[in-house]
Amino acid sequence: MKSGFLLSQKDLLQSVEKLSLKGSAGFLLGPTPSGTMFTREQFTEEQKEVGKIATDFANSKIRPNDEKIEHKAKEEDGTPTIIKLVKEAGELGLLGIDLPEEYGGLNMDFTTMMCTLENLAINGSYAATHIAHLGIGTLPILFFGNEEQKKKYLPKLATGEWISCYALTEPGSGSDALSGKTKAVLEGDYYILNGTKQYITNGSWADLAIVFARLDNQYTGFIVELNQPGISRGAEEKKMGIKGSSTVSLIFENAKVPKENLLGKVGDAATIALNILNLGRLELGFATLGAAKDVAKYTIEYGKQRKQFARPVIEFDMQMAKLADMVSRIFSLDALIYRTVSGIDAGLKSKGGHSASDVDVIRNYAIEASICKVEGSEMLAQVAGDSVKMMGGYGYCEEYRSEKAVRDCFINMIFEGTNDINRLVIFDFLVKGIYNQEIPFRDFMEMVESSLEKKNLAYPIEDSILSKEKHKVYAAKCLTAWMIQQCIIQHGKDIKNQQQVMKNISDMVIQIYAADSSLSRAHYLLHDKKHAGLVSSLVRLIVSQSTSAIQNLGSQVFASLWDTPSQKKQEEWNQLCSWAEYKENIFALKQEIAKATLEEGLFI
């Protein structure tokens, strides 16, 4: 053990503060110091202005076209309505917010761009189409394209003159994303592509695709112009939801791709695909945030008007509890997702830009991006499902938006890597980070073990706001780190075969990130004395539910590790659980949250 416990704790705190800006689940290894986290409450005037444009566009252009979008209607000139809208968004500048000015963009940060995605996501089909274009369809060129490629393609994509898509999945290569069989062979000045890509969002109307193919058995990225011989598009998939978006196969039969359209270097597919997917997951999280707020508002509107037993249905206790669950999960996703994107922005700013050499910033946020995706998609599924239940028979009818919200939301748990795959990503990157000593896990565990020996867990920051809740979340971090250590010791390399263990650990990490970020957001709000009653109830509910979930998930892992745990292990576990124990009257909290929400409409 290191000598001088207090000193090492101070060192630890400093390194955690630095880490909180660098991703890699640094949030797990110490308290998050107040004032180090960005929240929407700190939007600049410009960010608010840009966000409002997206809101205005959503309300005045997308919402009135919900029906036309859903049925893939076309305008008089044959353009699908949804594509007409994407192009209008391009004219307003909403497709080029994060692109450099020299390529037709506005050179703003990802935070600003993603805030627009939140506001535009009131229609699932539109959100999928918009995001597939400006995210995974455009960003590979921004980060990995050479100067000529950027000059040639980005201005067209920034205005919506061209629509783009991302072609990675194949019929035999879904979650095992890098095992695709599409082949590329160099013949003279062209690569000849053969193979089939499947489930390609925007496939039927895209002009351009980022395509991954095997070149000399090295998986490689290409920029492919789609309107040319040798490329055909399959029939539209008949999907459960997001019916207004296009999902087709792209079939390459001796398609000629000019030599200069190789993206990055030969064999770069993994670097391109996986890093860009991190941004895609983050974007998807923002879309779920916007969609959930829209559904919550709609549900409230209905619940206030619909009366049973001579009272608005929203005023009944069980309905209020569902409403409080909606608001609390929305509040915490909002906190953790802006924390994540602002961290990436800070990292990119310090590196100076958007190029292949800067992508390690994005890689460092793989865990956080996966959390945004998993938590966002599952939060939206809960919100949409509860909305239908709260609206009863009406909620089940197509005429009411909640029915569509349920159908549309399921895909978020599947694309951009299924939520199961994302849970494996969280665990895998976490363990790699520990083994490679990218995060001070050992130092943190020394502190945890020392605290267990002393039977005293000191909270290393003096803080008057929410101090009890912060202490409990800190204890939950110690508990989670301890459990991760036990899993690594017990399973060793076999851990990769223990997917249920990995899932539980990932879920514990997700809960920590949600509670920790909610606390930091609440700290700001309470410090500024804003909506104190509601914020305090929200954060107490979130911390209560998170710490309880973490203990439950951890108990299941604990039971799987030893048939008969040693007395020492049992005592340590009991001690950690007692430190993290936080019980509140959650029924009362939910009542308070729902009442305040109905009165003020805040945070949704």
Place this chain on the structure above:
Amino acid sequence: MKIVVCVKRVPDTALKVKIGSDRKSIEKGDVEYIVSPYDEIAVEHAIRFKEKTPGTEVVVVTLGPADSEKNMRTCLAMGADRGILLQSNADTMDSFNVAKALSDAISQEKPDLVLFGIKATDTDSSQVGAIVSMLLGIPFLSTVVSFSLENGKIKADSEVESGHLVLQSTIPCALSIQKSNVDPRICSLINIRKAKQKELKIVPVDIPNDHFEIEKMELPAERTGGKIVGHGPDAVKELLRLLHEEAKVI
């Protein structure tokens, strides 16, 4: 052709208004201010006129505190050429004094056309446009939903309760703009950037508030549930009785 559009900042119409502790004003804590929606439509009319009529200049004028600049920039991003902010912290409903300050500024511009929204959504008083016109000594055409320049005169379609009036006026004249199928445009991001560079003249003004004051402000009483008095023709008699004796509306 020079068009002056008078705009006012108002609390966001999506805001749930709360009455302040003085019972004479609204709580201003987290209030976001927007360009009054009818004024925004008036700006849109002016910009559309300008797009059809080369050589037109659109000037927006407002009276308000320093942070009204944000709302003026919105109008500039929509396409107005320049703005004049008559800066005053007076929180007044005194339409005459407001109109006086506006007309003093507008008269220096010598516009051909002055546009107003039919009313500001905060006070709903619909007075300033008419008073400004009177002070400027120019004709005032109200509830206009569309207008055009024909043979050197303004031809305006005015919406009245029973139909439409087609009016014609010499210029200069003033119009108050009613909501129609003309929706304000969404500003593009690039235009928002450009708007930051456009001229915005700030002129401090003093607004006396010596005519009247607000004694009390209160929210409308909460709506209570309706009453079903019966079904079919049999219920009519009872309904009439209630309307006459309880509600006392007939």
